[in-house]
Amino acid sequence: MFETIGIWIAALLTLCIFSFLYKDNPFYKFAEHLFIGVSAGYWACYYYHNVLQPNLFVPLFQEGRPIFIIPLVLGIMMLLHLVPKISWISRWPLAFIVGTYAGYYLITYLQTNALEQVTATLVPLVTFSSVVLFVGVTTGLVYFFFSKEHKGTFGGIAKFGIWFLMIAFGASFGYTVMARISLLIGRMTFLLKDWLHIIQ
Template identity: 50%
Template structure:
């Protein structure tokens, strides 16, 4: 059995969360609320060290990048959200971040999300697998195309699309379950090896 206090803390909290398998109980609720609090506190400290210090404090204090006062003033308008009379001013920083983010992502979305995907779908050879993949992409797209009624030829292709989508959902489901299983194996290994020392 471990003599490390941190191992004990981790083990007891793990058991608190696993207790939910029986039913909702105060131990689980305690761990759940603690997790939310710790995760939020973690995020605050990370933002402090990775954003506020290197992106605001150092550039303003030591590098004299005073242009950063502009986004700081703009961003401070978010606070207006807390005062109903001036809440409309909070739209300005939202507009800037929305517009700039979209402007940055739109060409990339077109490039990586559409052109590259279409390019990769095109048959580069005539292997059966490549043809199956090509038919799958077209059929899935037709299945999600609702401007034409799914009847006749379109209906047949859409039906093929359903099969592909089901295969994909099955694969994702199986993959996710196995990922979760590996996590639970990890937790039991921790409890039985690191904490109790039952397995070597």
């Protein structure tokens, strides 16, 4: 019984969202506002149960680990944004978050986006694939060089690099569109199979 009601609600909301393909209308507005409201509430509960409780309340109040006073204080400072007179205090935890993550990711990105990529490209230039790899990576890097204007030979190499990028984007575009079509198929299957029982 409840499952059937759930399927009907899901199907009607799906149609409401699809109605946007025609134009903006009250059905879409209803589904949109419902989606945003429900998901915002859902994520608030999710963060409380999966982030705040296990990572702050339990270690601090149940296990008595005093180090967790620091995130508690930072969290309270963040909430002070709601008090106009002292809202400037909320900048401090923000600066802490931004600074910490910038430093943390410097090393991560240097490893994954620089050293490991370079190491993987150091291949013997004996096959067509390895030559394409080498030329593509090198000319691509030249395109992302900002200290010199793209003119003359340097500009030509950079242009070659952007061609490589565009070919890669084209391939990626086709691949991702295929994946999106599968999402549409999933929705249509839900409507025709679970809701209308037209297909088995």
